[in-house]
Amino acid sequence: MKITLRSLLLHVLLLGAAVTTMAPLLWMVAASLMPTGEASTFPPPFIPRQVTLDQYQELLTRLSLGRYLLNSTVLAIAVTGISLLVNSMAGYGFAKYRFAGRDQIFKLLISAMIIPAQVTMLPLFLMLNRMGLVNTYFGVIVPGLASIFGIFLIRQFALSIPDSLIEAARMDGASDLRIYWSLILPLCRPILLTLAIFTFMGTWNDFLWPLIVLTDDSLWTLPVALANLSGEHVQDTELMMAGSVVTVLPVLILFAALQKYYIGGIMAGSVKE
Amino acid sequence: MSGSRSSAFLIFVGPALTAIGMFLFVPVIAAFLLSFTDFDIYALGDFSVARVVGLGNYGRLLEDPLFWQAVKNTLYFLLVGGPLSIVVSLGMAVLLHSRLVRLKGLFRFVYFAPVVTTLVAVAVVWRFIYHPRFGLLNYLLSLVGLTPIDWLGDPDWAMPALILLAVWKNFGYNMIIFIAGLQNIPQSLYEAASIDGAGPWQRFRTITLPMLAPTTIFITIITMIGYFQLFAEPYVMTQGGPLNRTLSIVLLMYQEGFRWWNMGYSAAVAFVLFVFILLGTLLQTLLRRRALR
Secondary structure (H helix, E strand, O other): OHHHHHHHHHHHHHHHHHHHHHHHHHHHHHHHOOOOOOOOOOOOOOOOOOOOOHHHHHHHHOOOHHHHHHHHHHHHHHHHHHHHHHHHHHHHHHHHOOOOOHHHHHHHHHHHOOOOHHHHHHHHHHHHHHOOOOOOHHHHHHHHOOOHHHHHHHHHHHHOOOHHHHHHHHHOOOOHHHHHHHHHHHHOHHHHHHHHHHHHHHHHHOOHHHHHHOOOHHHOOHHHHHHHHHHHOOOOHHHHHHHHHHHHHHHHHHHHHHHHHHHHHHHHHHOOO | OHHHHHHHHHHHHHHHHHHHHHHHHHHHHHHHHHOOEOOOHHHHHOHHHOOEOOOHHHHHHHHOHHHHHHHHHHHHHHHHHHHHHHHHHHHHHHHHHOOOOOOHHHHHHHHHHHHHOOHHHHHHHHHHHOOOOOOHHHHHHHHOOOOOOOOOOOOOOHHHHHHHHHHHHHHHHHHHHHHHHHHOOOHHHHHHHHHOOOOHHHHHHHHHHHHOHHHHHHHHHHHHHHHHOOOHHHHHHOOOOOOOOOOOHHHHHHHHHHHOOOHHHHHHHHHHHHHHHHHHHHHHHHHHHHHHO
16 A cells, blocks of 8 residues: 555656646647637646648748758758768777877777867857858758767777777678678667767757758758747747747657667766766 | 887877867967967958957956946855755755655666756746746746736846856756765764764754865855856846846957957957856865865
8 A cells, every 4th residue: 555655646747747747848839739829828728729731831831841851851851961971980090909109099089079069159150151161061060070078989889899800801701891881780780770860959949059050941950940030930829839830840850769879878978087 | 029019109188188278278378378368350361460469358358347237246146056956966865865765766867867958948937937927037026916026127127037047057967976875874973973872953963064065165166166167157137137147258259359350369268267166266275175174
């Protein structure tokens, strides 16, 4: 009896926390399905009287949300693809090749993780401005080409691959690049997936850098577009909720599908010492 | 053989090191130099117009009330929001770690969901939740008989409102790290303590908390670094207002650098942020060394 009471209390607490956590997201979805004006009534309605997709239609036709969705998707995929290649090569290199100064370079990289990205943004902007790369996809991608955290994750994983495996492939006459591509990459699949989700979500959700480097609205990503639109449409609650749903839903679905790799990655990143 | 090995090493790490060198190390050094110049909108067209002003920008910072306001606001956000979010994370981790919990995976998913959402989007959502007349939060307050609060319009409530959003958005992340830490505590310790007659609260204080100390310090450092970089919430929800009470260091840097094009001054602001983060991390690393001894 005592145990069931404790268990009951525990679940009431957990359920209360779950409802509190989900409430803002559920209200966002509900309001996005309401006709204009319905969300701005008291008490705030949680269920649309009549479900309508008007807001989504308005976003797509009048506010070119499709364009922003495309920009966000292209950029997130590009950064993920490129950085996965660059980081996995480097991570493998640091794990399995001996080179004078290798460990010092790696230590330097690890200590550089403390540099806040904001510090680099002013000169980076000036650099890109000179090169005519402000207001281009490339300008957005540049800071994400390689990531120290990504290199670190891959290196830790690659360290656990037995040297004998690599030696055996070498005996069979495989070249260094061949070994990397056909042996190491498949073995690293779980950590690559983890890194892919981190990078995709990080790029998708990123705000400050795209805000700085994209002034032309045809190149805006979803967060930049949403921040700008929400300034102009302060009163259009339902419309803005629909915009938020479109921005948030893709990453939520991705997370739901690949939860295991995402959470595993956080745990791997937290035990670095 | 070893010669070809080292050239292979260069092929593998070369692209990453080049990218990190060009887009991280060079800009950091450039930002440092930039902070000693009066680089402004005229210099944007012709770099040679910028003059070296020595420590001028840093001197101006010390006399700029807006800068002190931004530091104060950021520290408020950090020193109230940080501990609050860590306590919530720890509490939820302990609850969720219990063997009695059913549907663990579902609860974990729900608590973690805000972490992966786009900050700008949820800031837009929360701006409406904080609406003084139609917002969800004031409705809930009215149910328990409290008077409505103008969350984002009242200078005293705007920062607490941003903190509440940040805790909601972030607690799931640290919760996961705490759960990983809890899983590493040997069950036998708890059993031994139970035999000695220790109650749940005593077990938490004498076993859980000390065993989690390394995890807690790690979490404190990453939380501090993240909270120092407050930007999107005030940018979307308050534009730094009311009365500059939510102006953060990064928002000030953004406004000075990319709205008014005072890039030399803005670089000085960015470096102050860097120094703050560095000092905070050093302090906590020292504390940990002492705790380990």
